Amino acid sequence: MALGVAIAAVIVAAPFLLGEGYELHLLIISAIFTILASGLSLIVGFGGLLSLGHAAFFGIGAYTSALLFLKLGVPMWGGLIAAAVMGAFAAFLIGALVLRVRGNRFIITTVAFAEIMRLIAVNSVDLTRGQMGLAGVRAPELTIPGLGTIDFSSKTAFYFLAVAIAALCVATVARIVRSPIGWGLAALRENERLGESLGVGAFRHAMLAFVVGGFFAGIAGSLNAHYMNFVSPDVFAFSVTTTVLVMVVIGGKTSIAGPVIGAVLFTILPELLRIADQFRLVFLGVVLLVTILVFPKGLVELWQRWAARNSRPLPSRTPAE
């Protein structure tokens, strides 16, 4: 509880301590990646489905929101909802195709789908301007009667918006995981046949996790587009997927806090180390490999091991008595 209050205080105080500079920018990016990572953890961690196409839903959200704004003048509020719906719908279509047969076929289809979306974004020059990308995707304003207008093109305002949405997404994942749906997902992940025999529909549960992940990724895409004011086919890049995957797996794929820690850590850490992009990705790859080999449940597992070691001397905890 005290930890929660302290974290909340730090989050609220951050923009006033850091100012409108680069540090705040990193926190906004962390919040956007938190949304992506918590959605992907539902699919990969809790659902046990390795999706390597998460960038597809992120990109679909980004282009949906940007095109609505540029072509039809719809502000981000409408775009955000449309992006989430489009992300979820795309996930539903892919899920309907391959979620009945999970496993490697699912993994490969998710990759293929993201690549098809990237090729469409590159080649539909009339709509997307291809590699040049779409510029001028402005952040919205919000007029509250009696209070005035908030302009979200200021970093501080956008920071609070992104953090609020990220918190909402993380809370939703936590709610799902602790509901009967989450128990069903866990049952299917641990032993699919046993789960099915108890009446837990594998397809239905997998689909739900996948669609929620797509929904969140669409939201993250829309926020990213309006924050950066720019969208290019790079939003569909495989490296987007692998970056989010690194955050989820290293943070801890079957925990609520793990992906959040991963998202913040792996946005800020490479910047602190001030290393070139290639070195950053080699570094991420090595950390990912070590994590898989040494502590497959992620950083959260290290913490739990440490906590368990410290609580072991208490005799009242031993069930043998």
Place this chain on the structure above:
Amino acid sequence: MIDLIPQFVFNGLLIGAGYALIAVGLTMIFGIMNIANFAHGEFYMLGGCIAFFFTSKLGFNYLLAVPATVAVVAVLGLLLERTIFRRLSKQDAMSSVLATVALAMILENGALILWGPQPQPIPTGFSPMPVKLGSIFTTEPRLFAVAVTFGALLLVHLFLNRSLLGSAMRATFQQPEAAALVGIPIHRVHAATFGLGAGLAALGGALLGAIFFVHPASGGQATLKAFIVVILGGLGSISGAMVGGIILGLAESLGTLVSSAYKDAIGFVLVILILLYRPDGLFKRS
């Protein structure tokens, strides 16, 4: 337009044979070890980059550089199997796939650091002048690549069907437990599979790198193309991967006649159609 078709068919065969070389190893690793290897295209990339290093930095003859490259990458494959994938074989399948993703990140970006982002041609010593075969224009490196690739595919086929190790691989593929029971050293079969797969992909890289360019970031696309081929041919089917490679090469080459912008999308659309209607690949008899 019509008179161009033989030319496009020839180009398609060349690219397709290269795809087949990469895909055969990928499908073997998948069938025998049950790992979807997302680092497989990186072996192809390394093949090109190491062959470039041997020829232009160490002054090797190209004909010597190709087998040397294949040997280096095959040993790398063996070592990776021993150090990483053997340790992960007891964990869930997702760990192995994630490890290949991590490996791909390390190899691709490590190669970018070592070789730089500039695409470079491998010097071969072949004449750059075009060669005319009937209505087809080609070059010596292309003819060499086609001949070596088809020769290598034939050798792989003979190896798997005639040699003892090849039989052991096929047995492990069909029934790992039974294969272990009759005394087949499963771990050695796995290591050999990984080494052979990596070496074949490197051969593709060393051959195609002499025709196109060597680029450290080319591994990701190669991985994706190889997965398309493997799905066309049926996951785990070696002859399927060979034929699937040729089909994808021809489809892309002839697809250029229709729309060059979307030629790379043809494969991905094929994959989704196949997964929908023929999930076991094109050639599986139901």
